[in-house]
Amino acid sequence: MSRLPTVIATACFAVAGAAAWGTAHFGADWIETRSVQALDKVFAQEALDWVEVYPDGLILNVTGTAPSEAARFRAITVAGTVVGSGRIVDAMDVIDPESIAPPRFSLEILRNDMGISLIGLVPSDGGRAQLSEGLANLGAEVPVTDMVEQTARDVPENWADAVDFALRSLRDLPRSKISVSKDRVEITAIADSAEQKATLEAAIARRAPAGIALAMSISAPRPVITPFTLRFTKDGDAVAFDACSADTDAARDQIVRAAAGVGFEGKADCVVGLGVPSASWADAVSLGIAALDDLGGGTITFSDADVTLIAADTTPQSTFDRTIGQLESDLPDVFSLHSVLPPKPESSAVQAEVPEFVATRSPEGIVQMRGRLSDVAQEAAVLSFARAYLGSEDTYIATRQDPELPNGWPARVFAGLEALSHLNNGTLIVQPSTVEVRGDTGSRTARADMSRILSSKLGESADFSVAVIYDELLDPTANIPTPEECVARMNAVLEVKKITFEPGSADIDSSAVDQVEKLAAAFEDCDRIRVEIGGHTDSQGREEMNLNLSQQRADAVRSALVDRGVEPAALQAVGYGETQPIEDNGTEEGREANRRIAFRLIPNPVPAAALAAEAAASTEAPDAGETADPSQEAAADE
Numbered sequence: 128m129s130r131l132p133t134v135i136a137t138a139c140f141a142v143a144g145a146a147a148w149g150t151a152h153f154g155a156d157w158i159e160t161r162s163v164q165a166l167d168k169v170f171a172q173e174a175l176d177w178v179e180v181y182p183d184g185l186i187l188n189v190t191g192t193a194p195s196e197a198a199r200f201r202a203i204t205v206a207g208t209v210v211g212s213g214r215i216v217d218a219m220d221v222i223d224p225e226s227i228a229p230p231r232f233s234l235e236i237l238r239n240d241m242g243i244s245l246i247g248l249v250p251s252d253g254g255r256a257q258l259s260e261g262l263a264n265l266g267a268e269v270p271v272t273d274m275v276e277q278t279a280r281d282v283p284e285n286w287a288d289a290v291d292f293a294l295r296s297l298r299d300l301p302r303s304k305i306s307v308s309k310d311r312v313e314i315t316a317i318a319d320s321a322e323q324k325a326t327l328e329a330a331i332a333r334r335a336p337a338g339i340a341l342a343m344s345i346s347a348p349r350p351v352i353t354p355f356t357l358r359f360t361k362d363g364d365a366v367a368f369d370a371c372s373a374d375t376d377a378a379r380d381q382i383v384r385a386a387a388g389v390g391f392e393g394k395a396d397c398v399v400g401l402g403v404p405s406a407s408w409a410d411a412v413s414l415g416i417a418a419l420d421d422l423g424g425g426t427i428t429f430s431d432a433d434v435t436l437i438a439a440d441t442t443p444q445s446t447f448d449r450t451i452g453q454l455e456s457d458l459p460d461v462f463s464l465h466s467v468l469p470p471k472p473e474s475s476a477v478q479a480e481v482p483e484f485v486a487t488r489s490p491e492g493i494v495q496m497r498g499r500l501s502d503v504a505q506e507a508a509v510l511s512f513a514r515a516y517l518g519s520e521d522t523y524i525a526t527r528q529d530p531e532l533p534n535g536w537p538a539r540v541f542a543g544l545e546a547l548s549h550l551n552n553g554t555l556i557v558q559p560s561t562v563e564v565r566g567d568t569g570s571r572t573a574r575a576d577m578s579r580i581l582s583s584k585l586g587e588s589a590d591f592s593v594a595v596i597y598d599e600l601l602d603p604t605a606n607i608p609t610p611e612e613c614v615a616r617m618n619a620v621l622e623v624k625k626i627t628f629e630p631g632s633a634d635i636d637s638s639a640v641d642q643v644e645k646l647a648a649a650f651e652d653c654d655r656i657r658v659e660i661g662g663h664t665d666s667q668g669r670e671e672m673n674l675n676l677s678q679q680r681a682d683a684v685r686s687a688l689v690d691r692g693v694e695p696a697a698l699q700a701v702g703y704g705e706t707q708p709i710e711d712n713g714t715e716e717g718r719e720a721n722r723r724i725a726f727r728l729i730p731n732p733v734p735a736a737a738l739a740a741e742a743a744a745s746t747e748a749p750d751a752g753e754t755a756d757p758s759q760e761a762a763a764d765e
Contacts, residue, residue: 165209169209177198185214186214187206187215189203189216191219192221203217232248234275234305235305236294236306238301240302242270246274246275250277250279250286252282255277257291261290283310288338295334312335312341313342314342315344318345319347320350321347351401352400357412361420362439368396368575369574370574373403373409374399374401375399376399378403381409382412384413404462410459414454418436418454421446421450422436423439423446435467437590440468440471447468467590469560481559482559485557486543486554494517500529506528512544543564551601553566562585564581564595567601568597569597577593613653614728620645621723623642624642625724633680635684654694657728657729658698659727659728660698661707662680662681662701662703663704663723665719674705677704678702679702680724709721
């Protein structure tokens with residue numbers, strides 16, 4: 128009996144101890160969980176997502192890699208607002224400052240009618256001064272919002288060139304966004320018209336500096352086409368668009384498919400614009416093209432809702448009547464058809480003299496007019512009109528007066544002269560039955576513009592023809608360098624590093640091969656000019672030997688360029704020896720400068736056929752002339 132109280136007491140102590148241990152363990156776990164949850168919540172609220180918390184009893188280990196010492200201190204401070212600082216163990220690391228990428232220089236330029244905004248990071252050494260100078264060159268007072276920051280870091284190699292290019296481009300782009308980095312410029316802008324868009328693209332691309340990648344996107348509103356014109360011709364197997372207009376891309380595709388169905392090949396310069404007379408425009412045009420094919424040839428002209436179809440004079444009357452009747456019934460109601468079947472030419476041996484007016488425009492801009500006009504007053508009116516449209520300086524008239532000319536003759540002459548003004552050079556022929564304009568132009572839209580003028584001003588029944596050749600060299604928007612620019616580009620390559628030769632020989636030194644490659648690249652877009660490759664030496668050695676050596680070296684450069692794809696007919700090698708020094712031959716520096724290759728433009732190239740024959744002869748015939756004495760040549764090359 129005496130042991131029972133002892134057992135009971137022991138059991139009570141054991142139960143109490145277990146309960147105390149369980150309570151303490153549960154309480155510690157609860158405190159740990161609540162503390163971690165509270166810290167995670169506050170770290171998330173403060174955007175400190177790089178921090179991690181690991182509990183160890185009541186101790187909280189705060190770990191993670193802080194982006195900076197300030198961020199680490201902020202994390203500790205934030206944790207101390209939730210739990211006691213004595214429970215926090217700082218186990219965080221800080222990222223190595225040397226592994227942080229330096230700030231990237233960049234500039235965003237926004238310009239609109241409200242002003243200019245600048246955003247970005249530029250060098251503190253001259254960066255803001257460059258911006259101020261460039262903005263001052265814009266001319267008019269333009270409000271500027273400057274949000275640019277500066278930093279004192281090394282300036283990238285191409286940064287100044289990129290910023291200068293962007294600011295010069297900004298002058299031409301009143302509605303634009305330009306993004307600049309050290310080696311890239313991105314331009315997004317809006318132009319007023321398709322013509323201005325092409326001009327801007329060519330000008331900006333031309334002045335882009337080397338080493339800067341250019342990304343350009345310039346948009347333009349669709350043009351208003353007045354009158355809305357399409358002209359399609361078929362003469363045997365030859366089919367072509369003289370003018371093409373459409374209201375949507377889908378309509379343009381439908382028209383081109385209809386033309387392809389009757390034999391048209393190639394690309395149609397079909398302008399998508401505003402001003403269409405009917406939503407059924409593409410359907411009407413497709414019907415007209417098919418009808419023209421059924422007739423076997425002729426022309427069909429759509430000028431707004433007026434349709435003129437002139438069949439070939441060989442078309443049978445029955446075929447003409449059937450096709451025209453079907454077309455009239457198929458065309459949408461808004462369109463009005465006028466059809467003409469020209470009479471077959473008379474076979475009489477003697478034909479009456481046909482009155483004619485002829486105007487020619489030369490590539491130099493000289494305009495000459497001859498033929499027939501009604502009277503002195505009409506001559507004066509035509510001369511004044513021609514000077515207004517074709518230039519007042521070199522316009523001449525030498526016409527006969529004929530009061531018996533058909534009605535509407537002056538209108539035909541004026542319309543033809545206006546069409547001729549769209550050509551760089553060409554000829555206008557006006558006759559009672561037709562108006563013909565042909566020549567060369569640098570405008571891709573000239574054929575359509577001329578057809579639009581003639582169709583709107585000559586009337587529905589008028590027959591006219593437009594024969595235009597597009598010449599890219601005449602196109603100011605084609606970004607083709609002038610002959611002078613081509614030669615300057617070649618000589619600029621040699622200014623950086625000239626072509627050198629093996630001592631005493633005409634063999635190009637291996638170190639100069641890269642320069643030859645760059646010269647060949649400089650001939651890109653310069654394939655229609657002819658240049659002289661001039662070889663020059665210093666005055667050491669005999670004059671005759673120097674002349675031969677310079678010729679051989681010029682020939683070597685020509686051969687190297689031909690091997691790299693340059694047209695042989697574009698190159699003429701000439702040796703000048705010591706006759707054209709550019710420095711004093713009395714000094715070593717002067718003699719070194721005089722030993723050179725130089726390019727010169729040949730202003731009046733001979734015809735292409737003669738060039739080709741000459742090139743073939745020069746490659747087949749061995750070099751004539753005296754063989755230079757090696758010792759003399761070596762002296763000239765020292």
